Amino acid sequence: MIPAIPGYSVEAWKSFVFNPGRLRRMQEGAGIILDFLQLVLGQGLLASELLSEDNLKELSTRLVDTQIPGAARKIKSFARYELNPETLPMFRFELRYLGNLAHMLMGFEQLSLSAKLQVWQICGGLISKELVLNQPGVNDRWVTKSVVVAREDGLVTRKTWFYGTHTLMWAFTLDYSFGTQPLPEGNKVGDTFNGTAKFYPGLLPGRILFTEKAEDSGVYRTPDVMRFEDIARLKLGVARLAAHDPLFHEYPVLMDKIILASNNGQFYLVDVNNEFLPLITVEKRGYGSKDDAWERFADAGGHPVSLWIMVSQGQFILI
Incomplete structure (x- = not known):
């Protein structure tokens, strides 16, 4: 089941006005994105010369002019990475994301109000x-x-x-x-x-x-989370998330009765069916750090536990 947004009511947002002038400009930018993606994918991603730094900067500038600053920054950021088999999954994810955003902008009037509000915010439109x-x-x-x-x-x-x-x-x-x-x-x-x-x-x-950090009232809502006991159901749940929200970038899910395993410094989830899933770890403080993963690994001691996982850019991170 896809979690609902707590307290969210479509009725409460029906009076929201989307600036028509800005929307037209953003749709012009969506057309630019789609033309770019068609050329890149037509050449073959690894072979495409369109992902050169100069081309990316020029495209980014054009998108700023069409008032899609988030997409402009994302495209410009591609220049920081070398396109190779290792980074290919990231490029595929981000290009698919841009394609979804562009298609949703072009078909804006056909979207649900919730989807319109999502696209509007991602494109930099203001929400009071x-x-x-x-x-x-x-x-x-x-x-x-x-x-x-x-x-x-x-x-x-x-x-x-x-x-x-x-x-x-x-x-x-x-x-x-x-x-x-x-x-x-x-x-x-x-x-x-x-x-x-x-x-x-x-x-x-x-x-x-x-709001103001009030005193604890002792009254809490019922938990509404995505939780799974095996990796096959996790992957199915992620596919449902992507179908529900084509622009979702990262989302936390709870894995129950799962074993945290390690092999040569690489961490894995192992489920009751002995299926395994590699985890991404990073050299930083906070979720996803290697130090945190080693602490969790030691605490679990090879026994089944419940673990939170962040699904991020199609990868899985221990949180």
Whole structure:
């Protein structure tokens, strides 16, 4: 079952107005993306000269002019990576993502309101904070699990993931700054606090705003998470997520009765059917770190446990 967004009601957003002028510009950008993808895939991804740094910068500039800054930054970021068999899965995922975004923009009027709101936000369209804060929220004791700061062309973005210890919910905040402007004060990994999370509209629960960090009321919503006991069902669940939200980038799922195994520093999940799934680990603090994986491996001691996994860009990360 696809988790619902807590407190989200389509009725509450029916009066939202999408700027028609901006939408037309974004649809022009969608056409540029689709033409680019057709040329790249026609040449063959590994052989395509269209992924050169100069071409990517030129395309990025054109997309900024059509008011799709997120897509522009994503395309420009490709220049940081060498295209080879190792990075090929990442390129495929991101190009598929851009294709889905472009097709949804071109068919914007046929989308559900939830999908329209999702696309609008991804393209940089504004959603009033007041509208978000007017929605019912989720009260919990939250733990800060990850803080990732990215910089691109004068824009600094901070994505912070939180875990609700009673509701078992995951949610994230996004903060931005431009130029030399500092980011607003944020949380550090390991910080815990009581608070109410108000969710942005869309197709999947994810981005939130916190209201004042209120005292613990002791009243929590029923957990509503995606959980699986074997890898085959996990992969089927991920496919359903992608069908429900073609733009989903990362999403947490819970694996029950799973064994965490290691071989030559590579970590795997092993299920009751002896199927295995490789995990991605990274050299950083927060979720997905090798140090955290080794600690979990030692604690589990080869016994079946419950583990949270982040599905990210088609890969699986221990969180």
